[in-house]
Amino acid sequence: xxxxxxxxxxxxxxxxxxxxxxxxxxxxxxxxxxxxxxxxxxxxxxxxxxxxxxxxxxxxxxxxxxxxxxxxxxxxxxxxxxxxxxxxxxxxxxxxxxxxxxxxxxxxxxxxxxxxxxxxxxxxxxxxxxxxxxxxxxxxxxxxx
Numbered sequence: 001x002x003x004x005x006x007x008x009x010x011x012x013x014x015x016x017x018x019x020x021x022x023x024x025x026x027x028x029x030x031x032x033x034x035x036x037x038x039x040x041x042x043x044x045x046x047x048x049x050x051x052x053x054x055x056x057x058x059x060x061x062x063x064x065x066x067x068x069x070x071x072x073x074x075x076x077x078x079x080x081x082x083x084x085x086x087x088x089x090x091x092x093x094x095x096x097x098x099x100x101x102x103x104x105x106x107x108x109x110x111x112x113x114x115x116x117x118x119x120x121x122x123x124x125x126x127x128x129x130x131x132x133x134x135x136x137x138x139x140x141x142x143x144x145x
Contacts, residue, residue, distance in 0.1 A: 042131075042132065045131070049062075049071070049131075050071055053071050053072075053073045054073045054074065056073055056075075056140075057075070058075065058140045058141070058142065059073065059075040059076035059078070059079045059080075059140060059141040059142070059143075060072070060073050060075070060076055060138060060139065060140050060141070061073070061076045061087065061092075061138075061139055061141070062136055062137070062138055062139075063092045063136060063137045063138075063139065064134065064135075064136055065134060065135050065136070067091060067092045067093060067137075068089055068090065068091060068092070069087045069088055069089065069090050069091075069092060069095070070088065070136070071088070072087040072088065076141060079112070079120075079122075079141055079143050080095060080112060080113075080114050080115060080141075081114035081115040081116055081118070082114075082115045086115070092137075092139070094113065095112060095113055096110050096111075096112050096113075096122065096124060096139070096141070097110055097111045097112075097113070098110045098124060099111070107123050107124070107125045108123070108124050108125075108126075109121065109122070109123060109124075109144075110122040110123070110124040110141075112141065112143075120143060120144075120145040121143075121144040121145045122141050122142060122143060122144060123141075123142040123144050124139055124140070124141055124142075125139065125140045126138065126139045127139075
């Protein structure tokens, strides 16, 4: 009788282990599906944001938390003298030197450095925003030279 009880306990333990393995596999698949959905949504939002930036009449660029340019519209490329796409990945501070303390939303005088090295006077307005857990800065540039 004790032997039968031990066999039953081992059999039940094996069934529980099998059930846990199945649940674990389902959770891993659900996590992979969720990560895929988040990536797809992020990509769609990035495309939408790029469309908004490009449609903006003012020169605009988006800078990430490392202060690298992640997006810039044609007007921004034109003001700074870069070919389309050439601003992406460049350090914001190599392109724009703010004259005063950075203040979210306020207009500030700045010196811009064009692709050919020419220095120009800019008026810069910045705004900080989040995209998921990441922080970004949108900056509009107005050529004051």
